[in-house]
Amino acid sequence: xxxxxxxxxxxxxxxxxxxxxxxxxxxxxxxxxxxxxxxxxxxxxxxxxxxxxxxxxxxxxxxxxxxxxxxxxxxxxxxxxxxxxxxxxxxxxxxxxxxxxxxxxxxxxxxxxxxxxxxxxxxxxxxxxxxxxxxxxxxxxxxxxxxxxxxxxxxxxxxxxxxxxxxx
Ligand code: OFO
Numbered sequence: 001x002x003x004x005x006x007x008x009x010x011x012x013x014x015x016x017x018x019x020x021x022x023x024x025x026x027x028x029x030x031x032x033x034x035x036x037x038x039x040x041x042x043x044x045x046x047x048x049x050x051x052x053x054x055x056x057x058x059x060x061x062x063x064x065x066x067x068x069x070x071x072x073x074x075x076x077x078x079x080x081x082x083x084x085x086x087x088x089x090x091x092x093x094x095x096x097x098x099x100x101x102x103x104x105x106x107x108x109x110x111x112x113x114x115x116x117x118x119x120x121x122x123x124x125x126x127x128x129x130x131x132x133x134x135x136x137x138x139x140x141x142x143x144x145x146x147x148x149x150x151x152x153x154x155x156x157x158x159x160x161x162x163x164x165x166x167x168x
Contacts, residue, residue, distance in 0.1 A: 001064065001065045001066075002061065002064045002065065002066040002113070002116070003111055003113065005107065005111060006107065006108060006111055006113050006116055007061060007066040007067075009104050009107050010057055010060070010061050010066075010068075010104070010116075011061065011068060011069045011071070012071075012100075013057055013100060013101070013104055014054055014057045014058060014061075014068060014069070014070070014071075015070070015071045015073065016097060016100055017050050017051075017053040017054035017057060017097075018050075018051070018054045018070070018073060019073050019074065019076070020050035020053070020093065020097060021047045021048070021050035021051040021054060022047070022073060022076050023076040023077070023093060024043045024044075024046040024047035024050060024090070025043075025044070025047040025076075026076035026077060026078055027043045027076075027080065027086050027089070027090065028040045028041075028042075028043035028044040028046075028047060029078070030078065030079065030080050030086065031043060031083070031086065034080075036083055036155050036158075037155065037159065038154075038155035038156055038157065038158035038159030038160075038162075039083060039086070039154075039155055039158050041158065041159055041162045042158040042159070042161060042162045043086075043090075045162050045165060045168070046090075048168055049168055052168050053123070053126070056122075060116075060119055064115075064116075077089070083141060083151065083154075083155075084138075084141045084142065087134065087137055087138045087141055088138065090134050091131070091134045091135060091138055094127065094130050094131050094134055095131065097127060098127040098131060101120065101123045101124060101127055102124070104120060105117060105120050105124065108120065137154075137158070140154050140157075141154060
């Protein structure tokens with residue numbers, strides 16, 4: 001049985017994962033209509049992945065005799081300055097999510113809920129991976145700068161990366 005403090009904290013995280021999914025969907029839409037089909041494919045998948053993160057938490061709360069709760073979400077940003085702007089914001093958002101997962105983990109330690117702490121290890125590892133992927137992409141984008149051919153190449157690479165990614 002989950003204690004109330006943990007249940008509330010996980011429900012907050014459910015909201016953040018759901019928002020992540022919507023944010024990446026919004027970014028995917030922008031990329032698709034602004035000539036970056038590869039980045040769009042990558043971000044559509046990223047959006048699905050966040051939805052999977054959300055569901056995993058929902059099932060965890062319900063399986064531990066709690067009740068997952070959905071909350072109102074803010075509208076995600078729709079317009080971006082450039083592909084670099086998109087990925088800078090992805091990176092900032094992932095860092096924010098990492099901090100949030102760490103905080104949640106800290107609460108499980110305070111409450112001596114080692115089962116939930118153990119469950120959260122998966123998210124801790126996932127954040128390491130996501131931050132590293134996003135920082136690699138961001139480095140490449142920064143490297144090509146305004147070069148159109150370079151940007152085209154990166155977009156193609158994002159398409160290939162997504163095609164080779166494991167099924168969700
Ligand atoms: Fe849910 O991992 Fe990204 O945000």
